[in-house]
Amino acid sequence: MSTHYQALILGSGQAGTPLASAFAKAGHKTALIERAHIAGCCVNEGCTPTKTLIASGHVAYLAKRGPDYGVLVNRDEVKVDMKKIRQRKRDIVDSFRGGSERRLKEAGVDVLMGEGAFVDERTVKVRFEGGEEKVVTADRIFVNTGERPAPAKLEGVEKLDPKIxxxxxxxxxxxxxxxxxxxxxxxxxxxEFAQLMRRLGARVSVLQRGKQLLPREDPEIAKCLFDILKEDGLDILLESQAVGIEPHGKGFKLKYQEGKGGPEKELIGSHILFAAGRIPNTEALDLSAAGIKTNSKGYIATNPFLETSTPNIYALGDVKGPPAFTHISYDDFRILSHNLLPSSSSSPTPKSSTTNRLVPYVVYTDPQLAHIGLHEHEIPDRKTIQVAKMPMSYVARALETDESRGMMKAVVNRETGLILGFTCLGMEGGELMAVVQMAMMGGVRWEVLQRAVWAHPSLAESLNNLWGFLE
Incomplete structure (x- = not known):
């Protein structure tokens, strides 16, 4: 016997969990299937734990910099308790996850802790940990199963101790x-992890296949971050590719090639982090049974309304492909809840979609790298734009706190004066980026920011001065 629901959500990430609660609160019989843990990657393995760890790294960094501020400490006596750092991370994750579990329960969502797979376009079979199975059907099905780190692919890696x-x-x-x-x-x-581990005391080497770090960023931004990380003591090898690895003592010997056609070199290390890609969690879903199409990389194909190739089946979050950000997943939830659930408003509103969605993001290096809108290299006709670049060392607040590394960059339309893109590699770059994002959302010209009266001393007042560098 199967159980029928009006709404069925596969995966409890930052889109699926609030969507399940919203449908249940609207009176729809709703179930959520989760195979691992409630709240998805962001809370359990992504934003929440990593930024908690990075905060510990920042404290260690500032402790060692005490003499720079006239606070006399012995730099060599700053010690790191990795178990305490890890426990702090675990405690915060447990707190956040508990909040999600509580909200689902209060909303009346049936939570099925198992792995779901499609039987047909309206039917899903759930396999529980003990081997038991349950069949459920639904009027609407929402896939929010996310993605995971790509497996390590390097000759010899299977011979290493899995712990490293x-x-x-x-x-x-x-x-x-x-x-x-x-x-x-x-x-x-x-x-992010390279700088964190360096600040906690590790020697760190980074191998990057491309000509710059962060290939998506404009070259001068990537070069600025490269210089910052080098200053922090990281060894960064650009245009370098790992070709093989073998055990060496308790660690390994890594063979790599630096440059095209260059000679092979070796690195001796204790631990190796594979951070070169992610893959969607779709292989266990049996999407073909429901006629759901995917792209060449296995991500579920959707239209701007998050509809898949099968009617009444939707995909949200990372499983539908980049950009893979928590705030994008949450906006996917908002789009579907707006389009599919009745509104209390008496006047009809147009359907929401992903079309022309502004996508902000922040990389939590120190300083932060934040961006909104277009990059300069994404604009084909250079004659239509003006570009402003300014070092953070021109920002009074950054100088006063001795956090003046980095730069800002803005791209504006030459004719309209509208801001097309903004990047801040600097102290609290994400907060400053949000100010510019508000201007972009409101169609505010750059001159308005230049003439605004910002509080002094604040990071925002740098928006008085940035535009003086427009070229």
Whole structure:
């Protein structure tokens, strides 16, 4: 016998959990299937735990910098308790997860802790941990199963002690600081963990295949971050590719090639972090049984209304492909709740979609790298734009706090004066980016920000001065 629901959600990430609660509160019989833990990647393995760990790294960094501020401490006596850092992270994750579980229960959602797979376009079979199975049907089905780190692919890696082969999840469970961490991949995940572990006391080497860190960013931003990380003591090898690895003592010997056609070199390390990609959690869903189409990388294909190729089946969050950000997943929830649930408003509103959605993001290096809108390299006709660049060392607040590393960059339309894109690699870059994002959302010209009266001394008042560098 099967149980029928009006709404069925597969995966309890930052889109699925609030969507399940919203449908249940609206009077729809709702179930949520989760195979691992409530609240998804963000709370359990992503934003919440990693930014908690990074906060500990920042404290260690500031403690060592005490003499720079006239606070006399012995830099060599700053000690790190990795088990305490890990426990603090676990406690915060448990707190956040508990809140999600409580909200689902209060909303009346049936939570099925098992793994779901499609039988047909309206039927899902749930397999529980003990081997028991349950069949459920639904009028609408929402897939929010997310993605995970890509498996390590390197000749010889299977011969290593599994405890020293890390991904973005397992590295958070270390109970000691690595002696020498080698990071494969110079993207957002790689640089965050690389800087964190360096600040906690590890020697760190980063291998990046491309010509710059963070390939999505404009070259001068990537170069600025490169210089900051080098100043922090990281060894960064650009245009370098790992070609093989073998056990060496308690660690490993990594063979890599630096540059195209260059000679092979070696690195001796204690731990290796693979941070060079993620893959969607779709292989166990049997999507073909429901006629759900995917792209070449396995992500579920959707239209701007988050509809899949099968009517009444939707996909939300990372499982539908990039951009893979928590705030995008949550906006996916808002789109579907707006379009599918009745509104209390008496006047009809247009359907929501992902079309022209502004996508902000923050990389939690120190300083933060925040961006909104277009990058300069994404605009084909340079004649239509003006670009402003200003170092953070021109910002009074950054100088007063001795956190003046980094730069700001803005791209504006030459004719309209509207802001097309903004990047801040600087102290609290995400907060400053949000100010510019508000201007972009409101169609405010750059001149309005230049003439605004900002509080002094604040980071926002840098928006008086940035525009003086427009070219």
């Amino acid at each position: 082969v890390l991904d973005s999840t397992s590295i958070q469970e270390l109970d000691e600081v690595p002696e020498h961490l080698v990071v494969i991949g110079g993207g957002y995940v790689g640089v």
